Amino acid sequence: MVRFVPSGALRAFLICLLASGGVCSQSRTSSGSRNLSSAETPQKSPAEVVFASAASKVVYLITRKAGEVYARASGVVLTADGYIATNYHALQGADAVEIQFFPDPADTANYQSFNGARLLYADARRDIAVLKVNSKTLPFLECLVTGCDARVGETVYAIGNPMGLSNTISQGIVSALRSVESEEIVQHTAAISPGSSGGALVDSTGALLGMNSWQVADAQNLNFAISAKHVWEALQTARHSTIALSFPPETPADDASSPEERAWLALQLRDYIQAANQAEQAVANGVSNSKLYMVLGKADIELGKKQEAERYIRQALLLAGPDDKFKQGARYYLLTILAGRFGPGTNATDRLAIIRLVNDFLASNVGSIEDPADYNKMREWAASLPGQVRSIVGTWWEGIPSTLLNGSVCATDYTFSRSSTGQFKLDTGFLMPFATMGVSCRLHGTIEPRGDGFVGEITREVILDPSTLGIGAAEQELRIDFRMSDDLQTIEGTASGGPITRGKFQSKYAERVLSFPPGPTGSWHFTMQRQQ
Numbered sequence: 001m002v003r004f005v006p007s008g009a010l011r012a013f014l015i016c017l018l019a020s021g022g023v024c025s026q027s028r029t030s031s032g033s034r035n036l037s038s039a040e041t042p043q044k045s046p047a048e049v050v051f052a053s054a055a056s057k058v059v060y061l062i063t064r065k066a067g068e069v070y071a072r073a074s075g076v077v078l079t080a081d082g083y084i085a086t087n088y089h090a091l092q093g094a095d096a097v098e099i100q101f102f103p104d105p106a107d108t109a110n111y112q113s114f115n116g117a118r119l120l121y122a123d124a125r126r127d128i129a130v131l132k133v134n135s136k137t138l139p140f141l142e143c144l145v146t147g148c149d150a151r152v153g154e155t156v157y158a159i160g161n162p163m164g165l166s167n168t169i170s171q172g173i174v175s176a177l178r179s180v181e182s183e184e185i186v187q188h189t190a191a192i193s194p195g196s197s198g199g200a201l202v203d204s205t206g207a208l209l210g211m212n213s214w215q216v217a218d219a220q221n222l223n224f225a226i227s228a229k230h231v232w233e234a235l236q237t238a239r240h241s242t243i244a245l246s247f248p249p250e251t252p253a254d255d256a257s258s259p260e261e262r263a264w265l266a267l268q269l270r271d272y273i274q275a276a277n278q279a280e281q282a283v284a285n286g287v288s289n290s291k292l293y294m295v296l297g298k299a300d301i302e303l304g305k306k307q308e309a310e311r312y313i314r315q316a317l318l319l320a321g322p323d324d325k326f327k328q329g330a331r332y333y334l335l336t337i338l339a340g341r342f343g344p345g346t347n348a349t350d351r352l353a354i355i356r357l358v359n360d361f362l363a364s365n366v367g368s369i370e371d372p373a374d375y376n377k378m379r380e381w382a383a384s385l386p387g388q389v390r391s392i393v394g395t396w397w398e399g400i401p402s403t404l405l406n407g408s409v410c411a412t413d414y415t416f417s418r419s420s421t422g423q424f425k426l427d428t429g430f431l432m433p434f435a436t437m438g439v440s441c442r443l444h445g446t447i448e449p450r451g452d453g454f455v456g457e458i459t460r461e462v463i464l465d466p467s468t469l470g471i472g473a474a475e476q477e478l479r480i481d482f483r484m485s486d487d488l489q490t491i492e493g494t495a496s497g498g499p500i501t502r503g504k505f506q507s508k509y510a511e512r513v514l515s516f517p518p519g520p521t522g523s524w525h526f527t528m529q530r531q532q
Helices: 008-020 046-057 228-239 259-268 272-284 290-302 306-319 325-341 348-363 372-389 508-515
Strands: 058-065 068-077 083-086 096-101 112-114 118-123 128-132 155-160 168-180 183-188 200-202 208-215 223-227 394-398 413-418 424-427 431-434 439-450 453-464 472-484 490-502 523-530
Touching (some): 046 058, 046 155, 046 168, 046 200, 155 183, 155 208, 183 228, 223 228, 259 272, 272 290, 290 306, 290 325, 306 325, 325 348, 348 372, 424 453
Antiparallel strands (some): 058 096, 068 083, 083 128, 155 168, 168 183, 200 208, 208 223, 394 413, 394 523, 413 424, 424 439, 431 439, 439 453, 453 472, 490 523
């Protein structure tokens, strides 16, 4: 590994930059320069062009508390008359702010200082603040041509004051466009550091795409900017404000460098690999709570690791104490796993678990980690689950013969399917269990949910093969009424038979097949078991 050690002069210059907030100058000796003719003048790079057009529209913020320097940050000039956007967190804990404007960004020694800036807008959730200074001629950024829309893969530039080094530009690309709790976020690779907060993210034309806000610590090029759309929305509100706000108070510092917090942030940004890695590190460090295991479960769901996800989510529910948004989120994610496995062969344990989870989920009023619109869809979806879980779709077996279709002659397996109207269809087709006897049977009709059970009108038919018993047919309409057992594995009910009608060709034998067990207008009890 090559180690770079700066010379004494360069080291002194860097120390000056860091100590003075980036306002230093350095002369170049004649021996270190050369004159270029117009023919030799190099063409400007895209970064140079962007810096020349946009850097003067990004200002340097120095916040103070009780007269002492408190923090350094950046700001984006939005209008000529002095509206400047920055991050909410950049102002927290301060009681005043100085704003330095550089007419020529290349000359850091020459700047105009604005004191007494008024805070006219502050949004902690979106991390946006808008300040107003007295000016009429400030250059400003805009995004009229692009509509403030970033494109994944396009080249972008971050301009700000990282570590207090004023008028710094870095280049990268848009890595992804994210949405966190209804806020549009631009993920990019243009380097930012503490002090870049509130700075500009611009495209190759110098149009504003976002306001740089944070990065994921100990990660590679995970930098994030709030979409310029939200910044312009904040400006419109600030323009109608006539009363200056107090600077936001300092909040207790969160351990944002901990794996647990990095896992939670990565989950919100839908970076599921990072969320899983950081959460696993937190577990290795001895952290154990419902929030962390819910993060692990959600990340593994998105990464297709359903078995591991279910284990983590069940652990989250086990660790959860009072009902909170993490417990509610864990319920939902477990529901998606169990419902994804649901089918005709789902066992009674999983079916009952789904119903219990649905009841707990719908009974909770604490909200969720999801976007409110998504959460409402979740509740609608969950409310529909019990009906699906109690569905009779699948194959059922009559354990006692001589019931619906005279089990002594015809088959006793029946298959229900769901119709487009939400009803259930039964149609066995023509069964020939006793081909040598020349008997074919069929059961068909429509069943619909009614109360806590099911009702329907079905027809049973018998057709005889003329080679053995002489051609003939008979049919009978049945009215059935049944319900599913609590363990969802048994159907029990009654069937009432109507008159038996012979087909076109007379056959007393076909009629006799249908006349047992109920006979005309008779009724009987039947039981079916779900086929596993």
